[in-house]
Amino acid sequence: MNTDGPFRGRCPGRVRRYARQGPTPGDASSVRARLIAPGQAPFELPYDHPVQFFSYALVQEKATQIYYQQLRAVVSDPVLVQVLARLSRDEARHFTFMADVVAQYLRVYGDAVVDPVRDVIANFRMERTCR
Ligand SMILES: [Fe+2]
Numbered sequence: 286m287n288t289d290g291p292f293r294g295r296c297p298g299r300v301r302r303y304a305r306q307g308p309t310p311g312d313a314s315s316v317r318a319r320l321i322a323p324g325q326a327p328f329e330l331p332y333d334h335p336v337q338f339f340s341y342a343l344v345q346e347k348a349t350q351i352y353y354q355q356l357r358a359v360v361s362d363p364v365l366v367q368v369l370a371r372l373s374r375d376e377a378r379h380f381t382f383m384a385d386v387v388a389q390y391l392r393v394y395g396d397a398v399v400d401p402v403r404d405v406i407a408n409f410r411m412e413r414t415c416r
Contacts, residue, residue, distance in 0.1 A: 332405070336390040336398045340405040343383035348411060350376035 332338055350373050357369035390398050 332401070334398065334401040336387060336394070337401050337405045339383050339386040339390070340402045341409065343380065343387055344406060344409045345411065346376050346380035346383055350380060 332341070353369045353373040353376060357366055357373065360366060360369065387402065391402075
């Protein structure tokens with residue numbers, strides 16, 4: 286089981302460096318290549334059963350929603366408060382969609398998908414972000 290989230294390794298060093306520093310003078314022609322590189326990296330599916338992708342997203346959407354709610358509670362800028370409220374509502378809609386998909390899997394496959402879902406939830410970690 287991958288414990289670093291399903292998108293581990295999708296952020297090569299040069300993309301992280303670009304995200305941190307931006308383009309340098311004379312470097313603009315390579316920006317396109319840098320942006321394309323992550324999409325060309327080998328990608329291995331981190332799960333065995335399709336329901337696990339939706340289970341991962343289910344938890345991730347809820348975690349993201351809670352993050353925006355908690356951040357909103359500690360900021361004072363009125364525009365940022367409104368933006369975070371909208372983001373939180375948007376994440377709630379994403380969560381509802383994923384919950385509907387996982388529920389449908391449970392209706393169709395029953396006990397056969399309980400262990401795969403449980404594995405995802407028990408080992409959940411937010412995916413890495415580029416730094
Ligand atoms: Fe989302």
